[in-house]
Amino acid sequence: MLCRPNREGDSSDHPPPIDRHKSYNSDYILPSPTASTLARVHNNLEEMAVIASAPGKVLITGGYLILERPNAGLVLSTNAQFHAIVKPLYDELRPDSWAWSWTDLKLTSPQMGRETMYKMSLKHFALQCTSSETRNPFVEYAVQYAVAAAYATFDNNKKDLLQKLLLQGIDITILGDNDFYSYRNEIEARGLPLTPESLASLPPFTSITFNTEESNGQISKPEVAKTGLGSSAAMTTAVVAALLNYLGVVDLSSYSGAQHQENLDVVHIIAQTAHCMAQGKVGSGFDVSSAVYGSHRYVRFSPQVISSAQNAIRVMPLEEVVADVLKGKWDHERTKFSLPPLMNLLLGEPGTGGSSTPSMVGAVKNWQKSDPQKSLDTWKGLSEANTKLEAQFKLLSNLAEEYWEIYRSVIYSCSMYQSEKWTEQASETISQEIVKALFGARDAMLNIRSHMKFMGMAAGIPIEPDSQTELLDVTMNTCGVLLAGVPGAGGFDAVFAITLGDSGNSLAKTWSSHNVLALLVREDPRGVSVENSDPRTNQITSGISSVKIA
Numbered sequence: 239m240l241c242r243p244n245r246e247g248d249s250s251d252h253p254p255p256i257d258r259h260k261s262y263n264s265d266y267i268l269p270s271p272t273a274s275t276l277a278r279v280h281n282n283l284e285e286m287a288v289i290a291s292a293p294g295k296v297l298i299t300g301g302y303l304i305l306e307r308p309n310a311g312l313v314l315s316t317n318a319q320f321h322a323i324v325k326p327l328y329d330e331l332r333p334d335s336w337a338w339s340w341t342d343l344k345l346t347s348p349q350m351g352r353e354t355m356y357k358m359s360l361k362h363f364a365l366q367c368t369s370s371e372t373r374n375p376f377v378e379y380a381v382q383y384a385v386a387a388a389y390a391t392f393d394n395n396k397k398d399l400l401q402k403l404l405l406q407g408i409d410i411t412i413l414g415d416n417d418f419y420s421y422r423n424e425i426e427a428r429g430l431p432l433t434p435e436s437l438a439s440l441p442p443f444t445s446i447t448f449n450t451e452e453s454n455g456q457i458s459k460p461e462v463a464k465t466g467l468g469s470s471a472a473m474t475t476a477v478v479a480a481l482l483n484y485l486g487v488v489d490l491s492s493y494s495g496a497q498h499q500e501n502l503d504v505v506h507i508i509a510q511t512a513h514c515m516a517q518g519k520v521g522s523g524f525d526v527s528s529a530v531y532g533s534h535r536y537v538r539f540s541p542q543v544i545s546s547a548q549n550a551i552r553v554m555p556l557e558e559v560v561a562d563v564l565k566g567k568w569d570h571e572r573t574k575f576s577l578p579p580l581m582n583l584l585l586g587e588p589g590t591g592g593s594s595t596p597s598m599v600g601a602v603k604n605w606q607k608s609d610p611q612k613s614l615d616t617w618k619g620l621s622e623a624n625t626k627l628e629a630q631f632k633l634l635s636n637l638a639e640e641y642w643e644i645y646r647s648v649i650y651s652c653s654m655y656q657s658e659k660w661t662e663q664a665s666e667t668i669s670q671e672i673v674k675a676l677f678g679a680r681d682a683m684l685n686i687r688s689h690m691k692f693m694g695m696a697a698g699i700p701i702e703p704d705s706q707t708e709l710l711d712v713t714m715n716t717c718g719v720l721l722a723g724v725p726g727a728g729g730f731d732a733v734f735a736i737t738l739g740d741s742g743n744s745l746a747k748t749w750s751s752h753n754v755l756a757l758l759v760r761e762d763p764r765g766v767s768v769e770n771s772d773p774r775t776n777q778i779t780s781g782i783s784s785v786k787i788a
């Protein structure tokens with residue numbers, strides 16, 4: 239429950255009213271500044287802003303299976319990012335604010351045309367909406383857990399500074415890159431062709447299209463027309479990272495070393511916990527993990543580490559729960575994984591408005607209960623195919639490293655042909671080995687697709703519905719396409735393709751002729767980071783330069 243009524247024992251039992259027109263003069267004398275951001279109370283609001291960005295993801299193998307340890311999934315992070323800008327709401331503290339136990343929180347989402355005001359208790363971190371009925375549970379939990387993490391980790395001296403910083407109010411702005419959303423309707427309304435160039439002509443952070451269609455089947459459409467890149471995880475991670483950095487719990491500005499890894503781990507734990515709380519379920523967590531760490535091979539954490547927090551929250555103060563979660567046994571695995579050289583990730587949006595993952599997972603779980611033997615066989619087959627695809631990628635990466643010139647030449651030759659002509663491109667042993675590995679990867683993907691499709695039919699949900707099967711078959715028969723599939727849980731989200739060399743442009747044309755929009759998004763292995771400037775001021779030309787496909 240987020241908007242809890244005031245509890246007994248909270249000294250200011252009613253949150254003080256916000257007076258946005260009042261100028262707050264302060265006679266506070268601050269302790270001498272420390273390296274921490276906490277010491278920056280009273281500075282210019284813009285100078286105090288912390289901006290963090292976290293990437294969206296594409297799960298290329300491991301959908302559903304990844305929910306159970308020790309099954310692994312390959313997740314690629316992308317250059318589509320959520321950005322969170324955190325700064326104080328007021329430039330000075332009010333003289334009487336030391337007695338307050340509530341502060342103000344303003345949450346702005348310009349793309350959704352939403353602005354929400356909250357009061358936040360500084361005792362138990364409960365949030366009360368004071369201005370609007372539209373809620374954002376992901377951000378609400380992110381704020382509560384990040385602030386609780388600061389209280390849980392700071393000594394008393396730092397807690398005093400923290401309190402002062404929080405009493406300046408928190409102003410959070412959230413922005414999601416266009417790639418997270420479907421702009422097909424806008425493109426059609428503007429009479430533009432369904433091409434990446436048209437997408438690139440949209441201004442950054444264009445307003446989001448809401449799904450209006452009523453669902454008549456079991457699978458409901460999400461609130462916004464999205465592409466399936468994991469908006470909630472990227473958004474939660476960006477907010478947690480920006481806030482933890484703003485409050486001085488972590489310093490994400492140096493990008494290497496053990497300390498940076500430790501900081502990322504703290505961001506991960508808080509973002510993952512907040513995300514699960516907001517979703518009301520414990521998913522596999524690959525989306526939060528890739529939003530924090532970037533592309534990797536992921537094995538999930540044991541769900542108990544979160545479920546014990548979910549239980550404890552009823553009886554323990556949030557600060558203590560968060561302290562325990564931070565000390566918990568996080569046993570997820572993340573190992574290095576990236577696409578072999580000269581291979582690219584492309585996404586094609588078929589225009590069906592996305593799918594709701596939780597209801598798909600529920601249907602698969604019901605099927606597992608109702609037909610344990612068949613579902614076990616399917617999972618075994620899927621797991622083998624996933625492992626085989628991973629092995630072929632690894633083999634191709636090794637071949638690239640060992641025989642770079644031959645590898646480069648084979649990949650570029652194959653990139654110009656449909657797969658049926660690839661064997662002709664290999665004349666000697668090493669090239670033949672490379673082409674064999676390409677076919678190995680294709681076969682593994684075909685196997686994955688057939689098991690996923692079967693699972694969907696058996697569970698009564700559209701994991702690889704016929705319309706996507708048709709699209710994926712066309713895609714896999716296009717020049718230079720290594721493989722294609724439905725990412726993650728499947729459904730009607732954008733499909734992915736892995737292309738060779740510069741063949742992405744020809745795939746974008748093929749997709750366009752099938753009424754499928756090639757998105758601008760690409761793989762970018764980087765995870766969460768802090769930025770130097772507001773993304774609205776530095777993205778004017780980025781859409782244009784990213785039109786180049788391959």
Ligand SMILES: Nc1ncnc2c1ncn2[C@@H]1O[C@H](COP(=O)(O)OP(=O)(O)OP(=O)(O)O)[C@@H](O)[C@H]1O
Nearest residue numbers: 347349412413414460461464466467468469470471
């Ligand atoms: N720019 C934005 N500002 C604020 N909230 C946003 C913004 N974009 C999306 N949201 C909110 O983020 C949430 C996304 O959650 P949802 O469950 O739909 O996505 P998801 O599970 O992460 O999906 P997917 O993996 O398919 O992208 C929704 O509540 C949506 O309203």
Ligand SMILES: C[C@@](O)(CCOP(=O)(O)O)CC(=O)O
Nearest residue numbers: 301302521522523595726727
């Ligand atoms: C079905 C599942 O394995 C993957 C969901 O992936 P996506 O949100 O559709 O990208 C669920 C999960 O891993 O939490």
